[in-house]
Amino acid sequence: MDSNQPILAPSILAADYTRLGAEIAKCDQADIKWLHCDIMDGHFVPNISYGPAVVAAASRSTSAFIDVHLMIENPDDYIQAFVDAGADQITVHQEACPHLHRTIQTIHSHDISAGVAINPATSLHVLEPVLNDIELALVMSVNPGFGGQSFINTTYNRLQHLRDMREQYNANFYIEVDGGVNPDNIQKVTHAGADVLVAGSAVFKAPNIPKRINELRKRAQSGREMIA
Numbered sequence: 001m002d003s004n005q006p007i008l009a010p011s012i013l014a015a016d017y018t019r020l021g022a023e024i025a026k027c028d029q030a031d032i033k034w035l036h037c038d039i040m041d042g043h044f045v046p047n048i049s050y051g052p053a054v055v056a057a058a059s060r061s062t063s064a065f066i067d068v069h070l071m072i073e074n075p076d077d078y079i080q081a082f083v084d085a086g087a088d089q090i091t092v093h094q095e096a097c098p099h100l101h102r103t104i105q106t107i108h109s110h111d112i113s114a115g116v117a118i119n120p121a122t123s124l125h126v127l128e129p130v131l132n133d134i135e136l137a138l139v140m141s142v143n144p145g146f147g148g149q150s151f152i153n154t155t156y157n158r159l160q161h162l163r164d165m166r167e168q169y170n171a172n173f174y175i176e177v178d179g180g181v182n183p184d185n186i187q188k189v190t191h192a193g194a195d196v197l198v199a200g201s202a203v204f205k206a207p208n209i210p211k212r213i214n215e216l217r218k219r220a221q222s223g224r225e226m227i228a
């Protein structure tokens with residue numbers, strides 16, 4: 001973790017796929033640092049999104065850090081494919097990984113960052129054994145599978161709790177939040193402790209994408225500054 005500024009990570013799940021390069025170029029106009037790619041398999045989550053070919057196309061069209069979120073069963077089988085597609089970080093779900101340390105080691109063996117995501121109903125304590133092994137913990141603020149859902153309000157307390165756990169364990173990972181982040185709640189989300197904000201609909205459904213990104217970032221920063 002090397003930044004005290006919140007990072008906005010637009011999720012291309014909500015982009016217009018007929019013009020993906022142009023949509024990403026609009027994000028680049030606002031100088032995005034991360035781009036979030038949501039992979040859904042129709043098994044771990046009840047929806048199918050896209051695969052490595054789309055991640056490779058996204059990666060070719062931007063110099064942003066490619067943040068890949070695998071909402072899939074058996075993620076170990078697909079790590080190499082997403083590394084080849086240009087992933088700079090791969091996040092797997094704790095709920096999908098019976099051998100979580102091994103999966104994290106496999107991701108690290110490719111010299112990229114490793115993240116672990118948890119669903120809204122999963123206890124934060126499942127992360128304790130790996131808190132010192134990861135670069136990112138992703139707290140889902142919706143049940144994964146679909147964009148455009150409403151933010152679950154219990155997430156605020158979970159973010160605060162995870163921030164405390166990070167301190168307690170003297171760990172050094174980003175806290176990312178994903179699902180239903182918008183201009184109305186983003187300040188509260190960063191105030192609660194999130195470092196990385198994934199936003200799909202709030203970015204790509206906006207009439208002016210660069211302007212919306214700048215607005216979200218500004219509000220995120222003001223929430224961060226409110227932390228004592």
Ligand SMILES: O=C(CO)[C@@H](O)[C@H](O)COP(=O)(O)O
Pocket residue numbers: 011013014038071142143144145146147148149178179180181198199200201202
């Ligand atoms: O990954 C998921 C859900 O599984 C989504 O949460 C998107 O990553 C963000 O979409 P919005 O909620 O911002 O539309």
